[in-house]
Amino acid sequence: MNVALQPPIKNRPPLSQAPSGFFMTLRDIAFWIRSARTDAAFGRLRKQLGAAEAFDVLYQSHRDPYAAALPQFRYQRLKYERMISMLPPRHFGDVLDIGCGIGVFARYLSPFGDRILGLDLSEQAIIEARARSMGHENLEFVQGDILSFDGDGRHFDLIVLADTLYYLAPLDDARLKQIAARAHQMLAPGGLLLLVNHFFFSIDPASRTTRHIHNSFRWVPGLEQVAEYRRAFFLATIFEKIEDRSTTGSLEKPVGPGALA
Numbered sequence: 001m002n003v004a005l006q007p008p009i010k011n012r013p014p015l016s017q018a019p020s021g022f023f024m025t026l027r028d029i030a031f032w033i034r035s036a037r038t039d040a041a042f043g044r045l046r047k048q049l050g051a052a053e054a055f056d057v058l059y060q061s062h063r064d065p066y067a068a069a070l071p072q073f074r075y076q077r078l079k080y081e082r083m084i085s086m087l088p089p090r091h092f093g094d095v096l097d098i099g100c101g102i103g104v105f106a107r108y109l110s111p112f113g114d115r116i117l118g119l120d121l122s123e124q125a126i127i128e129a130r131a132r133s134m135g136h137e138n139l140e141f142v143q144g145d146i147l148s149f150d151g152d153g154r155h156f157d158l159i160v161l162a163d164t165l166y167y168l169a170p171l172d173d174a175r176l177k178q179i180a181a182r183a184h185q186m187l188a189p190g191g192l193l194l195l196v197n198h199f200f201f202s203i204d205p206a207s208r209t210t211r212h213i214h215n216s217f218r219w220v221p222g223l224e225q226v227a228e229y230r231r232a233f234f235l236a237t238i239f240e241k242i243e244d245r246s247t248t249g250s251l252e253k254p255v256g257p258g259a260l261a
């Protein structure tokens with residue numbers, strides 16, 4: 001069964017439908033080649049410098065290494081617009097965008113939340129995000145690592161985690177469980193987590209990794225999947241923080257991909 005094509009789970013209040021039409025242009029192909037080159041450069045730099053410095057070097061040399069705001073490439077803009085359209089029409093209080101990069105999606109979120117906090121491992125990305133977000137009074141950007149950030153006591157009504165997890169190495173099940181549990185802990189009751197990662201054709205290795213990442217968030221008893229969208233070329237899953245009704249539910253119990261079937 002291709003769970004990526006499932007409609008929203010249960011009879012939840014409807015989430016707005018995202019537009020799904022897409023065709024690839026030469027510019028889109030150029031965008032993917034550019035992204036692949038950036039990722040290859042990151043892989044080389046990480047071996048020498050570690051992840052944080054590697055991202056710093058990328059952001060220092062390109063300012064927008066993932067073409068998040070370059071007008072000649074439409075992919076990221078379409079992705080952000082589609083992500084916004086997937087959110088329920090409600091105003092959020094506190095919002096957290098993890099792996100915010102240069103803050104483009106945080107700025108998309110600005111009209112929909114009281115306080116938007118962007119977090120990124122790269123200090124250089126944060127400097128760029130702040131510079132590009134002058135005039136957005138409700139945006140704040142801080143340098144930090146998803147692996148250690150705990151919200152500083154804040155609880156968020158919406159957490160966004162887009163195209164960030166596959167940069168973690170290693171990204172094994174223990175780490176995925178830790179991140180999912182941390183996201184759950186930082187959500188306010190009823191809060192939403194929007195998880196987004198590249199997704200192409202179900203069978204290619206990158207898409208299988210994405211599928212595994214998204215499935216792993218179901219391991220947390222207090223996170224319920226409420227919607228999932230497959231779009232060109234990403235998978236978006238929305239989870240809601242619910243009261244943990246499982247009597248034995250604990251992050252310590254042995255769970256794994258087999259438990260998700």
Ligand SMILES: C[S@@+](CC[C@H](N)C(=O)[O-])C[C@H]1O[C@@H](n2cnc3c(N)ncnc32)[C@H](O)[C@@H]1O
Nearest residue numbers: 055099100101120121122145146162163164167
């Ligand atoms: C491909 S960019 C995605 C940016 C943005 N979320 C988007 O969808 O356009 C990945 C970002 O994740 C950040 N990142 C990678 N590892 C991280 C970590 N451990 N903690 C926080 N941010 C991280 C990188 O610095 C980079 O800015």
